[in-house]
Amino acid sequence: MPSRLLVDVGQTGTRLRIESDAAETIDDDTVGVRPGSHPESYLAQVAHETLSRHQVRVDTVAAGLSGLQGAGGDAESVLDRLVGFGVTHVVLADDAVTGYLAALALAPGVVLSVGTGVVALATTGDQALARVNGWGHLLGDDGGGYWIGRAGLHAALCAFDGRGPRTLLLDAAAARIGPAQEIGVTLQLDPDRVRTIAAFAKDVLDLAAGGDRVATEIRAAAAAELARNADAAARRAGDAAGGQIPVSWSGSLLTAQPVLREALQLELARLDSRYLLTPPGGTQLDGARLLTDLPATHPLAALVRRASSDS
Known part of the structure; x- marks a missing residue:
């Protein structure tokens, strides 16, 4: 070879x-x-x-x-x-x-690439192709690592200010980034702030798995955004077969976080009963x-x- x-x-x-x-x-x-x-x-x-x-x-x-x-x-x-x-x-x-290709090889379906950002790609047996999102953290990537991490840090600072409910996200943010009153400046000065914020998605989803109410709400909102991305891609590509539509994923965020996968599965079923969440093949x-x-x-x-x- x-x-x-x-x-x-x-x-x-x-x-x-x-x-x-x-x-x-x-x-x-x-x-x-x-x-x-x-x-x-x-x-x-x-x-x-x-x-x-x-x-x-x-x-x-x-x-x-x-x-x-x-x-x-x-x-x-x-x-x-x-x-x-x-x-x-x-x-x-x-x-x-x-x-x-990692998730579905050459088979038709929808794949969510979920890392720091989000892209949904869909193909059909009729050779149709649709690409949704992937607009970057400033304008899109809804439901991805940066989106989740930012939502978690926002909730943590709201809790610190008394503008929002108490949440363990505040302690997690302090442990990962520093004292709450310094987080804003710390991130502004961090040349890798996008990665730093995206890394906080793991803390959010871990706390959601542990039952933190605010983290659980963020997880649900992220799953809804991911499902909307997949649904939009599938509808734009069209459904030649008319049967079940495999929806798979790539990236560690969904692979390593069962709580996000479970929420995504529920959101996909709510949008269309034909969607079948399918583990990636590679x-x-x-x-x-x-x-x-x-x-x-x-x-x-x-x-x-x-x-x-x-x-």
């Missing part, structure tokens, strides 16, 4: 895997891409560092990138920077595409591997960009 570097570039972290016949599989990870950065430049940098560190040459680089907002990405620029490592093919897509890196052999006739192919030094 060809040697490959598979990459999943997220906002909170980046995962890499080197696969080849010549050596055993090598897994690596590093920090994620910052909001506002150029994801292709970041990918080229981390790929260069990883291949140099492990002293490996590969034929193909396949990656899903956060920050492309549906675009396929500049595969040519990445190839130009990696030819010294033997790379002859680069395949890029938004990480929502690799998330879809990881984002599995999705990147499938990206290399994605048929040109598949609807997701329109969101993929390729570059080759052989052409």
Whole structure:
């Protein structure tokens, strides 16, 4: 098989895997891409560092990138920077595409990519495609990690002020970020504030699992937003079969948080009894591997960009 570097570039972290016949599989990870950065430049940098560190040459680089907002990405620029490592093919897509492939492979359905942000992708047997949300933390990504984390911190500060009900979120916010009266300034000065706020989503969902009323309300609101994203994508793509519609997910937030999955399942059933919440079949890196052999006739192919030094 060809040697490959598979990459999943997220906002909170980046995962890499080197696969080849010549050596055993090598897994690596590093920090994620910052909001506002150029994801292709970041990918080229981390790929260069990883291949140099492990002293490996590969034929193909396949990656899903956060920050492309549906675009396929500049595969040519990445190839130009990696030819010294033997790379002859680069395949890029938004990480929502690799998330879809990880969850449902080539099958029709809906996939929610839920991390710091949120994207819903839907495909049908009639080759239709719809993409919903992914507008970033300022204008969208409703129900994602940043959205949940911000809601939790807002509730914590409301409790501190006496503007809202008491909640254990206040103690959790102080433990993670610092004294309540300093949280606002601390976050304003934090260059990684988006990640810091998104990380608080775990505290919110843990407290929801423990019965904190305010955290439970945030969880329910997040699940409703996620369900609306999935429903909008499914309706825009259309339903050729007319039967059950698989809804799966990618990202650690839903994988690691049963309380959010359970709430999502209830919200999906409320919207349409045909929705069937389906566990993902693989990881984002599995999705990147499938990206290399994605048929040109598949609807997701329109969101993929390729570059080759052989052409």
